Amino acid sequence: MKKPAYTLLLLCFSLFASGTAALASSIPETLNYQLTWSGVKIGTSTLSTTTTGSGVEITSKVKSEAWSAPFYKVDDLETSKLDREGKGFALHSYKMKLREGKNDWHRAASVNHKNNRFEFVNLKTFEKSSAKLVEPAWDPVSCLFYLRQVPLAVGKSIEVNVLDKGKLNRVKVAVLRRETVQTPAGSFRTIVVSPNMDIESEGLFYARGPLTIWLTDDAKKVPVIVEKRINDLFREGIPAYLQQFTPESVRNNIPKMETIRAVLVGGSY
Template identity: 85%
Template sequence: MKKSAYTLLLLLFILCAASPGAHATSIPETLNYQLTWTGVKIGTSTLSTSSAGSSVEITSRVKSEAWSAPFYKVDDLETSKLERVGKGFALHSYKMKLREGRNDWYRAASVNRKSKRFEFVNLRSFEKSSAKLVEPAWDPVSSLFYLRQLPLTVGRSVEVNVLDKGKLNRVKVSVLRRETVQTPAGTFKTIVISPNMDIESEGLFYARGPLTIWLTDDARKVPVIIEKRISDLFREGIPGYLQQFTPESVRNNIPKMETIRAVLVGGNY
């Protein structure tokens, strides 16, 4: 097993997930999360939304705990800017700088509505590319902003266009059930959704495997819990340096070993 490919891939889960006309959620908004793996705190994340004139900026930050640095250090920053279109907002531009273990991704994208193209640039190599703009379209961060505006009905699914890595991904989001959950931020009635992330990209958010999000069952749809399972993470066995952190009962529960959980602990929302 390669440490950079498997180990604390567990350390991160980027909190994002999800047209012109998307209306704003509560702004300003700050959501603070604690990331855990098998009950152990492995990092923190903040998702903040603010307004600047007629635009909206969404920032996602994820950092691993200091103890994880020898294994898999994570320091991720993503920024999405939306512009007003009609009565709502639409994607304007996106920038990401991810550091996950030995991986280092740095790229940007912008929307050119005049030419109806989505333009990409790798900020390491400065290689450029473009793709046809199919609206409504969102980046990995603003997709959750858009998803929170949609009416969600248990048993039905919705679809979201996510533009990333130079291409358009059509992501199906299943609405599973209603459930009451407890978090450090309080007890919430939620509606549970599951985006189908069977696509290729970079960073943990797009790692293959089930993704489940608990949104408050109200108009705000605040994400209070996010779980990501990275399927086959330990298909070659659990490395010795991780076994010291996990009791035998946990090591024998592979689905739990493969799951990262982000839980709301506070903020302004």
């Protein structure tokens, strides 16, 4: 069984102004989410964006519910920093510390624009690596800044450079449809996108498998729902401790059993 990792990936973050530059969204901003699996609350997540001098800092936090600690405790923190560049922003650095069950991932990365390199370090082993910088490029957190600002047209796709685990990933994002959805934060008209997450990474929403994001169909493009299906999550069967929490009708619905959802419940945006 692959262990669920309840992290919130919100993919990509800004508009091309020129070169590596990106135009800012609403700042400051705080988005609060409730994470559920099969209708059961399993955790909370917060995505906040603030200004720091002439730059921008984006912070993602995820915590599992106390009841899940004996089975799978999650305590994740990711920080992305952007520098002012021209009329917009460009990636400066990224740091993550994910604690999910028995997994403990801790690494950092920074951009060297002068040498046109993206430099990585594993903060547990201190192993270093680097990759050629293809701009504009983003880390797993800051790339939401991009997706939220570019024009989106149903039936069209866009591509995003995501630098992670020492390599460049070219992620294709399909724009699927428009849909009105109901959340604890209210009713929203949304535009639905699906990034192709066929990349090597850590954490739930970064892993391979279908990812769907509902963005408000307006200038802010606030992500109100993020849904991730982990294919073959229960390939070896549903553990006994989970069976007691799920009715038979849910256990027999494999797509639902393999899906984790983040839904907007409040914040300032």
